[in-house]
Amino acid sequence: MTDQSVINEYWLKESKDHTMRKKNKDIRERVINTAVKIFAKTGYFRTTMEDIAHAAHVAKGTLYLYFKDKESLYLATLEKHFDRAVTVLTEIETTERSAEEKMRCIAEQFINYMTGLKDAYPVFTFENLHTTGRIMKKMRPLVMPRIKQMTEIISRIVEEGIARGEFIDIEPRIAAFYFLSTIRTAFFGECFMSEIFSGSDAVMKMFFKGLKKKEVY
Amino acid sequence: MTDQSVINEYWLKESKDHTMRKKNKDIRERVINTAVKIFAKTGYFRTTMEDIAHAAHVAKGTLYLYFKDKESLYLATLEKHFDRAVTVLTEIETTERSAEEKMRCIAEQFINYMTGLKDAYPVFTFENLHTTGRIMKKMRPLVMPRIKQMTEIISRIVEEGIARGEFIDIEPRIAAFYFLSTIRTAFFGECFMSEIFSGSDAVMKMFFKGLKKKEVY
Amino acid sequence: MTDQSVINEYWLKESKDHTMRKKNKDIRERVINTAVKIFAKTGYFRTTMEDIAHAAHVAKGTLYLYFKDKESLYLATLEKHFDRAVTVLTEIETTERSAEEKMRCIAEQFINYMTGLKDAYPVFTFENLHTTGRIMKKMRPLVMPRIKQMTEIISRIVEEGIARGEFIDIEPRIAAFYFLSTIRTAFFGECFMSEIFSGSDAVMKMFFKGLKKKEVY
């Protein structure tokens, strides 16, 4: 839909550096990248440190050289997701397009990324904030600022759209938040509920119809 | 916003039947109603069978007389959620209102229900479909038809709206699905991310602006 | 040396009740009695919960029904030692004998008990107070009062001896403390260092020579 060959590199970068120059950095990376997938596929609790170690081709003990405990490793995977998301958002924000185009591009990128993790539901959607007690406590301070950050970038794009007369006069943060949620809906429906849903385009269309000024025919 | 005194009863029904006529049925019910809350508050994995047994004032072993295992008990709580949701939807569908009014009423009901479980993120939103491989396998056959059912009821309301000229000509299922997702967004934002979000009304407004025909002023 | 058939029962009681009337009490007892020996033989750290469970013919998990953790089980074994020691001391204190006879009887009892645990160095001698950090913190409040209690009983016997003109005029507590230490010496030398030592009688003799008034020949 939109040109994105350059941007895509951000999402895929991790699949390349298996050459291991600095052991240190590489193992950490490898572990995180492995853990991302396993956590996503199996869930936090069902995933064992042994699973991760095995999949990352390191010994169980090695994990603890790089991460204080399971929780920390999990948080590191979240961090990773967010970093990429923010990078992509920033990248797109600074391109030259209409606000709507930027947002459509973002949606496309995100959905691609999520879909790329195949059966792996990307862990950083909002609901994960609510995961069970103790881990939640540590997550909020990590996650909330990142969501805020993401929301802010999108807010700016929305503002831009409002200023340009593309969008209706709406509180930009709310539109931004709803936008992220809409992306999730599109991805989720397409991906997991294809039996009863297959209209991510239609959903996006509804979203933009709600956001945009009435066009004059 | 809308009159809902009658409908509310459905959500609250469980708090009444502590009279225990048919012991059997009563224990099962009591366990489920207790488990709903505990699972919601503590999460599936952190919740122990002992927690539930204790809170439901039965012995641990008793749980296994009524439910094959923890998973089954969990699925039973899901059923409960869905049953209520469907009941409410059906109830509202058959009232005499405009399509938009029905949908707004639904949103209100759902959000009330979710909020009523306090800090407990209601377990039946879509993403839970994806929890942990093994359990998911058993969940799909249970959950998918229910979501389908819910979607269908809402679809009919949407169709109604289209037929009446309230809504644009859109695939009703997609609108229905998106509608449920929008409810979730409104609830979630309001409830867990109040720091960065507080516009459930605005979100709903955007949704309906996207759905409704351009009004002539 | 002294008649002690009755008193001995206290030390040996645990070897009898394997009939298990009240499961509850019996398992707890059995575990403690087993743990006493294993801890003594193998040491706190080298002893695994599995070792104890196995030796006590219960499952690992069962241990945790009766004891919060390894530490608590260990402390319970200490408690046991002390209880018996105090019982024996009290028993002997109230008999009709000279102070010296009482003390010799105590020494004999203690040494018998220790020796009865064969290779098992009884864990309640004073130096255990100093075992490694965390466990120590919990031990002191448990152990110190017990040692105090033991010391006090013996102190009273010493006082008695002083009052009767058997012993020199010495601070009774110090004599009591030294007495317990002397018992340990006698046992230890006899038991573990027989190659270079075999004079528990001679040690006791020295102790009493130091304690008693010069006899007039």
Next chain:
Amino acid sequence: MTDQSVINEYWLKESKDHTMRKKNKDIRERVINTAVKIFAKTGYFRTTMEDIAHAAHVAKGTLYLYFKDKESLYLATLEKHFDRAVTVLTEIETTERSAEEKMRCIAEQFINYMTGLKDAYPVFTFENLHTTGRIMKKMRPLVMPRIKQMTEIISRIVEEGIARGEFIDIEPRIAAFYFLSTIRTAFFGECFMSEIFSGSDAVMKMFFKGLKKKEVY
């Protein structure tokens, strides 16, 4: 109480040679001297090789160049303790004093040394012989001869006292063994049980009263 400036040097020697001429010897020494303190403070099991390596400013792997394993390192620290003890004993034996004076000097030295290791219960008292089966097996052949050696030196002093008519006619080894135990008692009571004990002088006095001939007043 007694002049001991010269003798003290033996105990303190390790704090001087940080000049590191022969690297080899120096690292080994440094490790042992560090380990002595850490083992004493933290206990054998709670002490990790990393702790020691870190404190001794060497890498973990380096420890294994000088010691086969943790156990061997521990045994080496015992050696150290014993070496010093024997040196001190020998030193004192050859001075010109009465037997009692020599023994009092020994007691003072030992207690000073123990106290110098601060909260660290000196690891070479007899009871440590009994730590944990496996290690014990290796310890006995190392430790027993040393204790024998120490006992013998003290025995000679006792014999001397007997010969000079200072002491009663007692088996010197037993007196020697009891003497070491009495030192331990004095130190231990003073150091760890000050709440219920504070009479190391009184204890020593009792010991010597038991050992010495009745004086004629």
Next chain:
DNA sequence: TATGAATGAGCGTTCATTCAT
């Protein structure tokens, strides 16, 4: 039917030891 004591597989984590550099 209801109980809850007993079970034991399974997990997170530690740490002595190895080995490539």
Next chain:
DNA sequence: AATGAATGAACGCTCATTCAT
């Protein structure tokens, strides 16, 4: 010789599930 990253066996503890009462 010296390093310290990597290893993996081993342990304490949890908790879903069973079963004798």
